[in-house]
Amino acid sequence: MRLLPHRRVSRRVWPRVDRRLLLAGFGVLAIAGALLLGVLAPPASSGSSDARAATRPQLIVSRFSEDESTLWLVDPEDPGQRQTLFSIEHAPGWDVEGVVAPGGGRIALLVVPAGASDPGSDAHLLLSDGGTPRLLVAGLDLRGGLAWSTDSAQIFARRSTTDGDGVVRTSLLAIDAASGETDTLLQHHPVGQHHTVGAIYPIGRPLSGPIYAVTVGLGGSHLLTIADDGVSTRMLTSTVTRDWTLSPDGAQLAFTAQQGLELEVLVVSLQDAALAPAQVAPAPVATEQSATTQPAAGSAAPAWRPNGELSIGRFRGPLAVAASAGESAVPGFTLPAGWSPDGAYLALRSFDGIGPGAPGTESIVLQTSAGTRVGEAPRVVEGQDLRIIGWWYASP
Numbered sequence: 001m002r003l004l005p006h007r008r009v010s011r012r013v014w015p016r017v018d019r020r021l022l023l024a025g026f027g028v029l030a031i032a033g034a035l036l037l038g039v040l041a042p043p044a045s046s047g048s049s050d051a052r053a054a055t056r057p058q059l060i061v062s063r064f065s066e067d068e069s070t071l072w073l074v075d076p077e078d079p080g081q082r083q084t085l086f087s088i089e090h091a092p093g094w095d096v097e098g099v100v101a102p103g104g105g106r107i108a109l110l111v112v113p114a115g116a117s118d119p120g121s122d123a124h125l126l127l128s129d130g131g132t133p134r135l136l137v138a139g140l141d142l143r144g145g146l147a148w149s150t151d152s153a154q155i156f157a158r159r160s161t162t163d164g165d166g167v168v169r170t171s172l173l174a175i176d177a178a179s180g181e182t183d184t185l186l187q188h189h190p191v192g193q194h195h196t197v198g199a200i201y202p203i204g205r206p207l208s209g210p211i212y213a214v215t216v217g218l219g220g221s222h223l224l225t226i227a228d229d230g231v232s233t234r235m236l237t238s239t240v241t242r243d244w245t246l247s248p249d250g251a252q253l254a255f256t257a258q259q260g261l262e263l264e265v266l267v268v269s270l271q272d273a274a275l276a277p278a279q280v281a282p283a284p285v286a287t288e289q290s291a292t293t294q295p296a297a298g299s300a301a302p303a304w305r306p307n308g309e310l311s312i313g314r315f316r317g318p319l320a321v322a323a324s325a326g327e328s329a330v331p332g333f334t335l336p337a338g339w340s341p342d343g344a345y346l347a348l349r350s351f352d353g354i355g356p357g358a359p360g361t362e363s364i365v366l367q368t369s370a371g372t373r374v375g376e377a378p379r380v381v382e383g384q385d386l387r388i389i390g391w392w393y394a395s396p
Contacts, residue, residue: 050083052105052130053394057340059347060085060100060107060389061364061381067092067114071107073392076345076366079381086132089114091122097145100390103152104341106177107389109133110142110157119143120160120168127155127177130392136180141170149205150250153177156185156202156211170200172213172226185211185226200224206250212270214244214255223253223268236268247304254302254310261356265299265312298356303336305369306343311336315356334365337388344369347388350378364388 052058058073061082068089072082088096090111097110109126116122119142126133137157144158155175162168170188175181188200198217205211210227220238224231236255243256243265254267301313313335333354337347346367353360364381 098389104393301335
């Protein structure tokens with residue numbers, strides 16, 4: 001799910017229609033809990049060496065066109081250097097979903113193939129080690145998204161089917177990344193025992209832990225814990241949620257809670273029922289312009305750093321908030337998209353708009369863990385219609 005409109009597809013964690021809920025203050029970021037950054041798109045020409053074998057993490061960026069998407073590896077030290085991995089043909093207008101394996105070196109992709117028409121039931125799960133992707137499973141739901149297990153052995157996805165009476169029913173699947181063997185974890189019915197279910201989204205599986213998923217519907221958002229002894233359910237919030245992400249140690253879940261255009265990052269302990277707003281350090285001033293930015297009124301897009309610190313995007317708040325306070329909105333805000341596995345770089349989605357409801361144009365930016373100094377130009381991935389897939393790194 002996203003806050004921003006997407007190319008026909010409503011993406012899972014900040015769908016183009018969701019993600020652009022964006023924050024305020026381009027260049028303002030806070031490591032250890034509140035880094036703000038936005039990411040731009042496809043760069044210039046590729047280098048001569050094989051970036052797939054590079055020991056330093058490379059950012060994977062997808063360039064969308066009407067019936068084909070191309071994946072690049074981008075050097076975070078020099079975003080103008082990129083290497084083409086491969087291109088994927090797809091049904092006109094439908095973007096691809098992609099997630100890099102936690103172990104690096106493999107990419108899982110959901111694609112509505114050319115000739116197909118229904119993203120809810122026609123998506124293919126493809127797997128690539130950097131070369132031509134191979135088909136793993138067909139008949140999936142593009143809008144359900146993907147998640148990996150922490151050991152990179154399983155991929156979790158959603159399958160939707162329509163009964164003869166027109167009722168759509170969904171299943172949560174665990175797919176073996178080596179063989180493609182599929183295991184149905186649970187059948188998801190339109191109406192739950194205590195709440196109306198709208199959709200189910202896989203979150204992942206920590207090492208030696210249960211599988212986690214979230215349902216979002218009229219009754220709010222509920223966390224599902226799937227273990228050998230069954231499935232347990234607990235309410236997260238009475239609102240819509242998105243951007244669910246497990247902490248590196250698997251002990252906490254961070255997510256964005258949304259009510260209208262009001263957003264807030266919350267963190268829940270997976271060991272007990274504790275739920276609280278994300279605790280983050282004040283964001284340092286990165287540019288002279290950001291020094292005039294009004295205090296943040298919301299937060300979104302949590303991203304865990306490998307050392308367990310939580311980075312989030314902060315923004316001024318809905319346009320109505322600034323207007324009612326008689327304040328002029330400062331253009332620009334950023335959303336974290338993911339830390340590199342070595343914790344050295346943060347990929348960000350940067351917007352030149354004024355906040356939720358008016359995000360403006362999106363771009364991709366890279367920042368080092370040291371932040372961006374005043375007067376330092378941001379490392380922008382140049383191009384249009386780009387999206388971040390994740391961080392690639394070769395096994396030693």
